[in-house]
Amino acid sequence: MKESFKIAKAKRIEELPPYLFAEIDRKKAEMKKRGMDVVDLGIGDPDLPTPARIVEAMRRSIGDPSTHRYPSYQGMLEFRQAVARWYNRRFGVDLDPSKEVLTLIGSKEGIAHVPLAFVDPGDVVLAPDPGYPVYRVATLFAGGVPYFLPLLRENRFFPDLSRIPPDICQKAKLLFINYPNNPTGAVADERFFGKVVEFASKHEIVVCHDGAYTEIAYEGYRPLSFLQVPGAKAVGVEFHSLSKTCNMTGWRLGFVVGNGEVIEGLGKIKTNVDSGVFEAIQRAGVEALDHCEEELGKILPVYQRRRDLLVEALRNAGLRLEKPMATFYLWIDVPTGYTSTQFTTLLLTEAGIVATPGNGFGESGEGYVRMSLTVNEDRLQEAARRLKEMKFRPVQK
Numbered sequence: 042m043k044e045s046f047k048i049a050k051a052k053r054i055e056e057l058p059p060y061l062f063a064e065i066d067r068k069k070a071e072m073k074k075r076g077m078d079v080v081d082l083g084i085g086d087p088d089l090p091t092p093a094r095i096v097e098a099m100r101r102s103i104g105d106p107s108t109h110r111y112p113s114y115q116g117m118l119e120f121r122q123a124v125a126r127w128y129n130r131r132f133g134v135d136l137d138p139s140k141e142v143l144t145l146i147g148s149k150e151g152i153a154h155v156p157l158a159f160v161d162p163g164d165v166v167l168a169p170d171p172g173y174p175v176y177r178v179a180t181l182f183a184g185g186v187p188y189f190l191p192l193l194r195e196n197r198f199f200p201d202l203s204r205i206p207p208d209i210c211q212k213a214k215l216l217f218i219n220y221p222n223n224p225t226g227a228v229a230d231e232r233f234f235g236k237v238v239e240f241a242s243k244h245e246i247v248v249c250h251d252g253a254y255t256e257i258a259y260e261g262y263r264p265l266s267f268l269q270v271p272g273a274k275a276v277g278v279e280f281h282s283l284s285k286t287c288n289m290t291g292w293r294l295g296f297v298v299g300n301g302e303v304i305e306g307l308g309k310i311k312t313n314v315d316s317g318v319f320e321a322i323q324r325a326g327v328e329a330l331d332h333c334e335e336e337l338g339k340i341l342p343v344y345q346r347r348r349d350l351l352v353e354a355l356r357n358a359g360l361r362l363e364k365p366m367a368t369f370y371l372w373i374d375v376p377t378g379y380t381s382t383q384f385t386t387l388l389l390t391e392a393g394i395v396a397t398p399g400n401g402f403g404e405s406g407e408g409y410v411r412m413s414l415t416v417n418e419d420r421l422q423e424a425a426r427r428l429k430e431m432k433f434r435p436v437q438k
């Protein structure tokens with residue numbers, strides 16, 4: 042018997058693109074080791090706690106032994122009904138909880154699995170660039186071919202659907218879009234969503250709209266649901282999550298709503314790979330959905346103050362950026378003479394500020410860095426103070 046052998050990984054793992062944030066992670070660890078006080082604006086994970094009423098609902102439900110068994114695959118009817126109630130109240134969209142709502146283990150899980158239901162090897166998946174990295178990786182895992190749609194400032198960070206070559210449109214099975222957008226902070230209007238519906242129905246492409254940030258918006262602005270646009274339900278679904286809406290990233294609770302056939306396909310994959318979400322968590326989710334307006338009334342002013350503080354500090358330091366109307370991200374132009382990676386390194390080594398290089402989200406993110414508003418005002422004041430002292434010298438290439 043051989044003592045050991047090389048354990049070869051599957052090609053789908055070996056072929057994954059290199060982890061672009063690895064270098065930043067390494068430098069961050071090095072700076073911390075040297076005793077530097079690091080202000081981490083790299084992570085998109087709410088720092089505020091889950092609202093007490095949701096934690097309390099969980100506490101009550103966890104004591105009920107009926108929640109201890111395998112959950113239903115589709116998700117508890119009670120939770121799906123709460124989703125439908127919320128969609129109706131928030132967006133004026135009617136959903137049938139029995140066919141048009143599916144509970145997810147966080148929206149990432151659904152996004153990662155949906156290509157397995159609709160993409161055969163060689164099929165094309167259209168995905169935004171820059172964009173949430175899971176769209177690309179999930180496509181690759183299904184044997185699909187990602188085709189990236191650049192999100193450019195001159196197009197208000199909307200993809201230009203008219204520039205997609207006809208052969209790509211013909212081979213495309215899925216289109217991922219995401220508004221309010223991570224990482225650019227852009228928001229969609231009805232006209233853009235209307236164009237998406239028209240494009241998708243013409244080319245018979247399933248639209249997967251990622252609506253993770255619809256509730257994180259400022260100055261009373263209310264982002265749209267894709268499903269509010271006429272014809273949307275015929276062509277697609279919307280992924281949603283309680284992660285950002287109610288500071289519940291650790292709970293892993295999301296859902297997908299919309300086209301019943303798409304939901305059925307994704308559900309079929311899920312019944313074979315997972316066994317649903319702990320029912321005590323779904324009951325807490327009912328509490329969250331039924332009361333999220335009140336909780337958001339407390340959460341959003343906090344992000345808005347942080348946004349205003351950091352935008353002003355960055356502008357005072359000579360940096361160019363738009364004030365986002367939604368999401369907790371700032372998408373900042375890199376000053377002339379730097380790449381995204383070089384500028385991120387400079388921010389870290391000279392100011393101890395962690396930002397995410399834009400090219401980590403795709404090629405078209407080059408020239409930008411992303412900063413997140415998920416740290417408290419004291420830390421942002423500290424970042425502002427350090428930015429004031431920074432000099433943006435061109436670096437040697």
Ligand SMILES: Cc1ncc(COP(=O)(O)O)c(C=O)c1O
Nearest residue numbers: 147148149173223253282284295
């Ligand atoms: C655009 C976008 N979609 C989806 C997710 C996944 O969120 P969750 O799985 O926590 O619902 C994230 C998380 O950062 C995100 O930024």
